[in-house]
Amino acid sequence: MTDAAAKAGSTTSIYIELRVVLFSLRDNRLFVLLTPADEQLFPGAWELPGCPFSSRESLEKNASQCIAPFTGQHEAYLEQLYSYGDSGRHPSLDLLSIVYFALLSADALSSGRPADVDVRWFPLDQLPPLAMKHGDFIEYALRRLRYKLEYSAVGFELLPEYFSLSELQHTYEVVLGEKLDKRNFRRRILQANVIEPTQQYRLGEGRPARLYRYRPDAVAEVKARRLFP
Amino acid sequence: MTDAAAKAGSTTSIYIELRVVLFSLRDNRLFVLLTPADEQLFPGAWELPGCPFSSRESLEKNASQCIAPFTGQHEAYLEQLYSYGDSGRHPSLDLLSIVYFALLSADALSSGRPADVDVRWFPLDQLPPLAMKHGDFIEYALRRLRYKLEYSAVGFELLPEYFSLSELQHTYEVVLGEKLDKRNFRRRILQANVIEPTQQYRLGEGRPARLYRYRPDAVAEVKARRLFP
DNA sequence: CCAAAAGTGTTCTATGTACACCCATGC
DNA sequence: GCATGGGTGTACATAGAACACTTTTGG
The missing domain is CATH 3.90.79.10 (Nucleoside Triphosphate Pyrophosphohydrolase)
Structure with missing residues (x-):
């Protein structure tokens, strides 16, 4: 050329x-x-x-x-x-x-x-x-x-540095446009080892919520590995 | 502008x-x-x-x-x-x-x-x-x-119109770079209802292989629905 | 003490994975 | 009859889905 x-x-x-x-x-x-x-x-x-x-x-x-x-x-x-x-x-x-x-x-x-x-x-x-x-x-x-x-951790990009698990779940629900089960959601996020608890709490109505932080060393993607179909 | x-x-x-x-x-x-x-x-x-x-x-x-x-x-x-x-x-x-x-x-x-x-x-x-x-x-x-x-049916784009299940599996293996289990592969592909058997056979060494055809009305994508992680 | 949101486990179901033998053909 | 690739089912492990009550705070 x-x-x-x-x-x-x-x-x-x-x-x-x-x-x-x-x-x-x-x-x-x-x-x-x-x-x-x-x-x-x-x-x-x-x-x-x-x-x-x-x-x-x-x-x-x-x-x-x-x-x-x-x-x-x-x-x-x-x-x-x-x-x-x-x-x-x-x-x-x-x-x-x-x-x-x-x-x-x-x-x-x-x-x-x-x-x-x-x-x-x-x-x-x-x-x-x-x-x-x-x-x-x-x-x-x-x-x-x-x-x-x-399949990736982009959700955290919409949140502030410190966030509660409910805030994280709401983010997912808003973006996906559907309700998620609280217990299942928490179990999966925590098992994934992508966030870590801090000593801070978010105050408001009701019981204070522990704040978490995204782990910068987290693996941000999972393989789909579903093999069509 | x-x-x-x-x-x-x-x-x-x-x-x-x-x-x-x-x-x-x-x-x-x-x-x-x-x-x-x-x-x-x-x-x-x-x-x-x-x-x-x-x-x-x-x-x-x-x-x-x-x-x-x-x-x-x-x-x-x-x-x-x-x-x-x-x-x-x-x-x-x-x-x-x-x-x-x-x-x-x-x-x-x-x-x-x-x-x-x-x-x-x-x-x-x-x-x-x-x-x-x-x-x-x-x-x-x-x-x-x-x-x-x-998660989609692009694999069929690499194959001719008529193909055997082994040919389809080899396509997947070559692209993904790994071996797949024959029985599991067949079960999944057939259950997905994206291909249909024809009356034609591929001759060669060994037993002739039934040829299949991609169904044009097939649903070509599945939702990942994995919810990170 | 009441309202409001946080937090927590178990059971059931579906999906994925591992695995070995018989079948039909050409030579 | 034997070599070659085609074709088939079951048992186990893992992941996802459904589900209800207790805890902690502020007012």
């Missing part, structure tokens, strides 16, 4: 961007971060935070910078989701959207939130109209999140 | 390409399709089949066209794998590689193979030197294939 080939190929008129589906948890609901879309092109619609692709950085760095204004100094968990190249999503541009999905821990949400950019957190069941098929992006990101929750 | 933003962004000097990791099975080994890389830039190295991105088509169509010369009229199974944006993979270009992985059924392999392009099938354990980190692409594609084999 030569530079001539490059010119013949695809270096013209394609707008390469990154988009991030940033999830966070609040009041036992899943939220996603959106910004208002261009009023002229998509009146009344919102869009995912994004930024143009810069080849000077890795894709992940690019994606991280898209959401840096909203995450403060907390590092969000980031993972590449999919690349969408379909034309027709924008009236005058050929878009190539490399989409990441990201998880922001609950304590990061409440801390630094700069109001100099117009952004809002929307609960997943009350999304506004979305431009450029970003609704599809979000739907797919949610599927991936649900899926990953079942 | 406006057209001005687009120009400020990333419409210059980035070469967008598709690459396909095309797997096929032969003599109970997994093979991947490669073409010789540019002799000047990467002497002695090979690369994955690829083509420049055209925004007139969907990404999947683009990818499909990369391998069309080698698949004949057979449709290969195609799935987006990952997008690699790291600079430094090419001495003079900023590459953005959208990588697909693909499976070609064994009967497609033996039929039409046009020799007007220089390509070769390499067994996975004897890969040549690879340009532009394509070795990483292949490694990741293999991981994804192994993973999918355990």
Whole structure:
């Protein structure tokens, strides 16, 4: 492949961007971060935070910078989701959207939130109209999140450093959209040896809850090992 | 986002390409399709089949066209794998590689193979030197294939339309890299109701093997439902 | 003492795993 | 008749699911 080939190929008129589906948890609901879309092109619609692709950085760095204004100094968990190249999503541009999905821990949400950019957190069941098929992006990101929750430890990325077992269970229930059995849930999480108890307690109504912490040395994934079917 | 933003962004000097990791099975080994890389830039190295991105088509169509010369009229199974944006993979270009992985059924392999392009099938354990980190692409594609084999019916994509249960089992064994128990394997596959027996038999040494066929109405995926851990 | 949430074990069922012999064909 | 791969069932171990009551705190 030569530079001539490059010119013949695809270096013209394609707008390469990154988009991030940033999830966070609040009041036992899943939220996603959106910004208002261009009023002229998509009146009344919102869009995912994004930024143009810069080849000077890795894709992940690019994606991280898209959401840096909203995450403060907390590092969000980031993972590449999919690349969408379909034309027709924008009236005058050929878009190539490399989409990441990201998880922001609950304590990061409440801390630094700069109001100099117009952004809002929307609960997943009350999304506004979305431009450029970003609704599809979000739907797919949610599927991936649900899926990953079942065989990896991503769930902890949505929680603060210290959390009670009930908080952890609620996280799972909210993301998966179903109730889980308390005793079974606790037994499995504890047997997995991925969290460790601390000496702290969460006070509130009822009996105080012991707080746990994710073990940084934990094995974060289990093999599915199911052998279709 | 406006057209001005687009120009400020990333419409210059980035070469967008598709690459396909095309797997096929032969003599109970997994093979991947490669073409010789540019002799000047990467002497002695090979690369994955690829083509420049055209925004007139969907990404999947683009990818499909990369391998069309080698698949004949057979449709290969195609799935987006990952997008690699790291600079430094090419001495003079900023590459953005959208990588697909693909499976070609064994009967497609033996039929039409046009020799007007220089390509070769390499067994996975004897890969040549690879340009532009394509070795990483292949490694990741293999991981994804192994993973999918355990919860979906992709395995059948590597087989011809009619196959014996032993052939199916060998496919699984080769991809996963381990031996499976014959009786357990058969029980599970048959209970899953994804294949149906035909009246045909495969002759050879020993007792003839009944041939089966994948049921097009089969449910091709099972939920992992394992709930970490 | 009452409300509210935390914490705790056992039984049953389903799924996965280990394992050895007879069968049908070609030579 | 023998070599070769095809085909079959059972017993045991492990993992998942269902289920109800006691404990600790604040008001």
